[in-house]
Amino acid sequence: MEKPLLVTDFLDRARRHYGDEEAVVATTGERYSYDELGERADGFSAFLQDRGIEKGDRVAVLDPNTHYHLEAAYGSMQVGAVHTPLNYRLVPDDFEYILTDAEVDAIYADHEYADRIEAVRDAVPTETFVTNDADAVEGDWESFDEVIDAAGTDYDRPEMDEDDDITINYTSGTTGDPKGVVRTHRTETIHAYLVSVHQEIRDDDVYLWTLPMFHVNGWGHIYAVTGMGATHVCTRGVDAGWIFDTVAEEDVSYMCGAPTVLNMLSDHYESEDGDVATTGANEVRIATAGSAPPEATIRTVEDEFGWHLKHVYGATETGPLITTSDARRLYDDSDARFKIKKRQGLGYLGTDVRVVDEDGTEVPWDDETIGEVVVRGNQVMDRYWNEPDATEEAFTDRIEGYYHTGDLAVVDDNGMISIQDRKKDIIISGGENISSIELEDTLYEHDAVSQVAVIPAPSEEWGETPKAFVVPANDDPENPPVSTDELKQFCESRLAGYKIVRRFEFVADLPTTATGKIQKYELREREWDDEDSMVGQG
Structure with missing residues (x-):
């Protein structure tokens, strides 16, 4: 027997059972049950249909992690519209490109960000504009609460x-215009199933939204947390002290955070001399992704906070x-677990993850031979929106039928991968390949490096x-607590x-994406501005 896998099933299940x-703890203090969340999503669905939105039309959502994002997403998907979440850190020109490229028909935008859409309103195909506070926005915007009440x-x-297509998530566009990643009901649903298993999501979980909902649909958590009937604790940005307070007050059991978020929490904990409540009534687990966190950070999270890190x-x-x-x-509970937790690890269920050489041959599991990570799985995207050539290249470069990540890794004897670098971040010095991640891990071991x-x-x-841009532990690049000579030694x-870092620059901060990933391309472009080309073409 076959039953179609549809993302609408997640909210349907939560409402049924x-x-x-409690479904949502809103940023404004309201608390909504799953019946109430569902009714509000239904109201947005009815409103969209009244405005002529049909199956396949694109509806954009520009919102921090509030209950409106969940309602607008499900309200859109319930009428078969394609949910198109937007990165709230972008500028008007970026929004003009995305709204035009995706041919977005309607948009919900939080009042703090609606002005960036208003600035390009006349240049985009969008006709329906909704916000959560129309009085705070210039231009002709409708109130979300009013339109769902009326509909x-x-x-x-x-x-x-x-x-059927159901989401388009735009990439960061670090090497040109962002590309729209098209995902279907099937890919979204299977990914959410896998997240539910591997992240151990339960119906009594209390999930704190420290990860942007717009970022690949919050790593699928807008589906998984909802479908399991767990509680969403919403946010408008993150602050370390507030996170700890909320974890304790709301009995948070699960959250996600980039390594930069973990560092922020560790710094706050240390600044308070450990006098911080790190848990409420529930044990806490936290997922992190991107570059591996420094071992010292993992130790702090697990041994000091008492959280389980994934x-x-x-x-x-x-x-x-x-x-x-x-x-x-x-691994056991000894210090050996930290080395394993720094690795990116084993493939999810039903996911074929390989590391291959330039001929597409799988590299030996010797933890030394570097290749590119490729993946085949039911959660992988369908295609890039209106980018057939880019889609073809992404699935055929080294090996046919696998998505090519552009990440370089080694594999240990258990089949656990460890990312060594991005293709473009490998440093080729005197013909030798040097991993920037290895150098960063080394420098993170110094107490003066934040x-x-x-x-x-x-x-x-x-x-x-190699050149290192360092944010000093005292946050003062003019008077850092360590010299460049000391760091070199x-x-x-x-x-x-041949790997030693000989050039250093102290900085107040590093450029990051909305999810906390460091944008090295900005540093590279600045460093190579006067050069004809880069040796490694990074």
Whole structure:
């Protein structure tokens, strides 16, 4: 027997079995049950249909992590419209490109960000504009609460197929215009199932939204947390002290956070001399992704906070999540677990993750041979929106039928991958390949280093040489607590001679994405501005 896999099933299930249970703790203090959340989503569905939105039309959502985002997303998807979440850190020109590229028909925008849409309103195809506070926004915007009250809750849910498009998530566009990653009901649903299993989501979970909902649909948590009948605790940005307070007050059991968020929490904890409540009534687990957190950070999270850390990995195009280091049979409670938790880990259920050489041959599991991570799985994207050539390349570069991540990794004897670098971040110095991640991990071991990014810098002698941009622990780049000579000597005692970082620059902060990933391309572009080309073409 076959039943179509539809994302609408997640809210349907929660309403059926957990209608009276708390679904959302809103940023404004309201608390909504699943019945109430569902009725508000129904109201948005009815409103959209009144405005002529049909199955397949695109509806954008520009919102921090509030209950409006969940209502607008489900309200859109219930009428078969394609949910198109937008990165709230973008500028008007970016929004003009995305709204035009996706041919967005309607948009809900939070009042703090609606002005960026208003600035390009006349240049985009969008005709319906809704916000949560129309009085706070210039221009002709309708109030979300007013339109759902007026529309009622009756709407016609169209027949939908699991292979229908249901979301478009735009990439960061760090190497050109952002690309729209198209995902179907099937890919979203299977990814949410996998997240539910590997992240151990339960109906009594209290999930704190420290990860942007717009970012690959919050790593699928807008589906998984909802479908399991758990509680969403919404946010408008993150602050370390507020996170700890909320974890204790709301009995949070699960959240996600980039390594930069973990560092922020660790710094706050240390600044308070550990006098911080780190849990409420529930034990806490936290998922992190991107570059592996420093071992010292993992130790603080697990040994000081008492939280269980799960290191996961993926990309917008892959769901995102495709691997996990939470393989407890492969480590014990000793210090050995930290080395495993720094790895990106094993493939999720039903996910074929390989590391292959330039000929598409799988590299040996010797933890030394570097290749590119490729993946095949039911959670991988369908295609790039209106980008057939880019889609073809992404699935055929080294090996046919696998999505090529652009990440370089090694594999240990258990089949656990460990990312060594992005293709473009490998430093080629004097013909030797140097991993910027290895150098960053080394520098993170120094107490005076709060954050660091290592990139290739031009060198007349070697072509490229490593350069480190360091945020000092005292946040004062003019008077750091360590000298560049001391950092160089620190590297010399821990790294092979050709890998040593010889150039340093102290900075107040590093450029990051909305999800906390360091944008090295900005540092590279600045460093190579006067050069004709980069040796590694990063």
